[in-house]
Amino acid sequence: xxxxxxxxxxxxxxxxxxxxxxxxxxxxxxxxxxxxxxxxxxxxxxxxxxxxxxxxxxxxxxxxxxxxxxxxxxxxxxxxxxxxxxxxxxxxxxxxxxxxxxxxxxxxxxxxxxxxxxxxxxxxxxxxxxxxxxxxxxxxxxxxxxxxxxxxxxxxxxxxxxxxxxxxxxxxxxxxxxxxxxxxxxxxxxxxxxxxxxxxxxxxxxxxxxxxxxxxxxxxxxxxxxxxxxxxxxxxxxxxxxxxxxxxxxxxxxxxxxxxxxxxxxxxxxxxxxxxxxxxxxxxxxxxxxxxxxxxxxxxxxxxxxxxxxxxxxxxxxxxxxxxxxxxxxxxxxxxxxxxxxxxxxxxxxxxxxxxxxxxxxxxxxxxxxxxxxxxxxxxxxxxxxxxxxxxxxxxxxxxxxxxxxxxxxxxxxxxxxxxxxxxxxx
Ligand SMILES: *Cc1c(COP(=O)(O)O)cnc(C)c1O
Numbered sequence: 001x002x003x004x005x006x007x008x009x010x011x012x013x014x015x016x017x018x019x020x021x022x023x024x025x026x027x028x029x030x031x032x033x034x035x036x037x038x039x040x041x042x043x044x045x046x047x048x049x050x051x052x053x054x055x056x057x058x059x060x061x062x063x064x065x066x067x068x069x070x071x072x073x074x075x076x077x078x079x080x081x082x083x084x085x086x087x088x089x090x091x092x093x094x095x096x097x098x099x100x101x102x103x104x105x106x107x108x109x110x111x112x113x114x115x116x117x118x119x120x121x122x123x124x125x126x127x128x129x130x131x132x133x134x135x136x137x138x139x140x141x142x143x144x145x146x147x148x149x150x151x152x153x154x155x156x157x158x159x160x161x162x163x164x165x166x167x168x169x170x171x172x173x174x175x176x177x178x179x180x181x182x183x184x185x186x187x188x189x190x191x192x193x194x195x196x197x198x199x200x201x202x203x204x205x206x207x208x209x210x211x212x213x214x215x216x217x218x219x220x221x222x223x224x225x226x227x228x229x230x231x232x233x234x235x236x237x238x239x240x241x242x243x244x245x246x247x248x249x250x251x252x253x254x255x256x257x258x259x260x261x262x263x264x265x266x267x268x269x270x271x272x273x274x275x276x277x278x279x280x281x282x283x284x285x286x287x288x289x290x291x292x293x294x295x296x297x298x299x300x301x302x303x304x305x306x307x308x309x310x311x312x313x314x315x316x317x318x319x320x321x322x323x324x325x326x327x328x329x330x331x332x333x334x335x336x337x338x339x340x341x342x343x344x345x346x347x348x349x350x351x352x353x354x355x356x357x358x359x360x361x362x363x364x365x366x367x368x369x370x371x372x373x374x375x376x377x378x379x380x381x382x383x384x385x386x387x388x389x390x391x392x393x394x395x396x397x398x399x400x401x402x403x404x405x406x407x408x409x410x411x412x413x414x415x416x417x418x419x420x421x422x423x424x425x426x427x
Contacts, residue, residue: 075096
């Protein structure tokens with residue numbers, strides 16, 4: 001994570017001390033590095049020059065971030081009409097927007113067809129008939145892909161594994177063949193390809209190779225029944241590193257060091273398989289593009305000890321970053337200024353009234369004191385987007401850094417925001 005680093009004992013994002021951002025905008029605050037974002041996208045473009053990269057908006061949909069990516073030539077992978085709306089508003093053209101999701105509402109389907117996006121990724125037989133009906137009522141033809149569930153174990157956390165039989169996502173391959181046949185009788189859909197997305201935070205290349213092989217065989221089956229497709233949407237899921245992502249002499253080394261996807265190997269093994277099909281290939285990474293381009297910064301409020309544990313109580317909670325609570329995700333947490341080499345084991349917790357409200361558990365950290373600033377690393381993906389107002393907390397600010405310049409790209413919420421959508425019943 002070269003664009004977040006310690007200069008002496010102080011944490012910087014690009015050319016700006018993180019402390020300076022906090023002085024200006026307070027905590028909690030998400031801070032993003034434009035250089036890291038651009039670098040991540042460029043790595044993908046370089047390794048996959050012939051593939052289209054559709055950024056998965058659900059990882060982080062701040063319009064300033066989306067604008068940078070659309071200007072770099074990314075497309076947008078969306079999972080709701082709201083995301084299509086934000087993508088269009090942020091500069092993505094309809095022809096580079098795809099729309100997946102098991103539970104698309106009729107209104108969302110209508111919106112997607114009216115906007116003439118590249119593809120709706122169909123996730124059930126019923127859905128394709130509904131899409132056909134809605135397209136007919138609009139006097140249009142809907143472009144669709146079928147999302148296939150290849151029954152491949154992505155070897156990731158069960159909650160983010162999406163390509164196994166027991167997962168709600170996609171369609172069984174045999175049934176998909178059947179749908180391809182039936183689609184020939186549907187006058188208002190143009191079924192032109194297939195989609196798979198087997199999960200998230202996948203660090204091994206093997207499940208992807210299996211999926212690519214599966215798709216090649218599936219396409220051969222389609223050819224046998226006279227169906228020729230032109231597009232493969234290969235999904236996202238490229239895993240990133242969460243441990244030991246930033247170093248300083250005093251920082252404890254994090255045990256069970258984790259790995260990230262070997263992209264070079266991924267490209268070497270996957271690209272030839274997929275290219276052989278002659279199809280246009282789309283990749284839909286979210287996390288890989290934005291995760292290590294963002295951090296969440298908070299302030300230590302109190303430190304206390306129980307008989308068995310040390311607690312660091314900070315102003316960052318599950319409301320700002322739910323990943324640790326939702327699937328036991330690990331994020332490196334470091335002081336914004338290194339003031340000591342004294343190490344302790346502590347839980348870093350937030351103010352939310354839930355025992356499960358934590359950022360890190362039983363973590364070896366540099367000893368912290370009230371007033372210290374802490375940075376949660378690799379928080380750019382699935383961070384702000386999953387924030388909430390639980391406990392009537394205010395959603396945090398977001399700041400984008402470019403060199404020595406910075407921009408407030410989302411204001412911190414105010415008390416007024418907590419009431420803005422409510423009306424008092426006259427009871
Ligand atoms: C979430 C999602 C992605 C992105 O996953 P990452 O792990 O962030 O790369 C891609 N495609 C679909 C359909 C998704 O639901």
